[in-house]
Amino acid sequence: MGDFAEQFGIMLHARHDAVAALHALLSAPVCFLPALFDILLTILRPDVLKAFVALFTTDLARAVDPATRDALRLLAALPGGKWIASALQDLHEWKNGRIRACLKADESYDFLGLHDQRGPGSAYHLGSRLLGEARRAVVPNHKLAVLATARDEGLYLLEWIAHHRRIGVEQFFIYTNDLTDGSEVMLQRLADAGEIVWIDNTGAAPARINMQDKAYYHALTIVPELLDYRWCLVLDLDEMVLPGAHVDYSLPPLLEAREHEGAEAVAISWRVFNSNGHLTWAPGLSSERFVETERHPLIKSVFRTGLFCGASAHHPDGKNRRVIPFLTIDGERHRDGDLGEHDINFAVRPTVNAMICHYHVRSLEEYVWKFARGENDGNGVLKIKHFRYNNPGIFNLFTTRFDAGGPKPALPLAEDVRRGIRRLSRLPGVAKAHEEIERRFAEQSRDYVEQSAAIMKEDDRIDVETRERWCALVAQWRDMRGVS
DSSP states (O other): OHHHHHHHHHHHHTTTSHHHHHHHHHTSOGGGHHHHHHHHHHHSOHHHHHHHHHTTSSOTTTOOSHHHHHHHHHHHHSTTHHHHHHHHHHHHHHHTTOOOSEEEOOGGGGGGGOGGGSSTTSHHHHHHHHHHHHHHTOOOSEEEEEEEEESSOGGGHHHHHHHHHHTTOOEEEEEEOSOOSSHHHHHHHHHHTTSOEEEEOOOOOOTTOOHHHHHHHHHHHTOSGGGGEEEEEEEETTEEEEEOGGGTTOSHHHHHHHHHTTOSEEEEEEEEEEOTTOOSOOSSOHHHHOEEEEEEEEEEEEEEGGGOSOBOSSSBOOTTOSBOOEEETTSOBOGGGBTTSGGGGBOSSOOSSEEEEEEOSOSHHHHHHHHHSOOOSSSOOOSSOOOOOOOHHHHHHHHHSTTOOOOOTTGGGHHHHHHHHHHHHTSTTHHHHHHHHHHHHHHHHHHHHHHHHHHHHHOTTSOHHHHHHHHHHHHHHHHHHTOO
């Protein structure tokens, strides 16, 4: 303990100069470095902290000056120093003009999806503190990007991109893993054309991994390209944002208004859409095929990109800040901005200026397709897809609301979205890739529907009424598809 106190005193004495502070750290025993480094980032004055971080954001690969070489020595001595150095080098190269459309978040980044490896004292904690300071200094040139995770959702990709282009999204950062529907070809073609940034998130799939968390923390801690967008909107492929007609269905003006009111994060509530009697997939727009049946309080968030190093599916992670300036899209204070409260995921009342159209279940075919890929439930990645009955409440809702009617609020954008789809389909290789996705869906979904019927007959957790309704729907589906 005395040795640590001595090293802390040396560091404290050097805290007014960035280079001296770096040398003080390097003079300490390796076992003390993580704690001393964490403390140093807390006690440095803002101007010294800026200069200290700048020592790590030069060209680490070339390391032509002594200070850069010292920075590399320190990183090499820290837990996780290799990935931290790689992320800092990526930031340097991007700031100097490098453009990438395809990235990989392989198994070496799986730790980002494991909650117990992101806590205080972890390699992630140290890296995110340094990288967070470096990323916060970037001045974005654009307004709005979407950060999304997907698996086997190629059927909806063109519509989803076209819709969000129409409402003001400028770029898409799409993470995928363990694809079986052929959508990797379409993603590659769209990335080649500059329409998206595609990140292959496939890793070793350890038990308990949360693949969405891995994607969000990778994007917001490591990927520099995302920093060029002032706002980051976290969505899934079954979610489409619909701003109001009073802003011409455009999201950026609403975000600008909320930022003027002090918001760093903005909440938008769900509207849940249901099947509208559809048993099969058809090549129409979701906005035309399905109907709104519920105003749900669950939210999705859009937040200032450079201010956060991670997120959940519903709100940003403030890391060292439990309370943040968090407003709804209507300008109301959202749940006191306390990220530690469970209720932060839910709106007090449905938002009006914009909504999230959540196309949760779609048709019978699409429903079983979705639930065959596995869920992000902390049980790892389902490598071999198969239909699973794992959420009784959702199945009951599907059968009871199957024929329910309701509004179609996104219809005013239908022609604009179709125009966007036609533009995307003209890009080299995109139309052919979409045809292959349709073929694989037709082939695979048939098996999943039959699996669902077999499970419904055998699983004693299923109430009789739900079983009968489900089997009746499958019988109708067989007639429509000509399945004996």
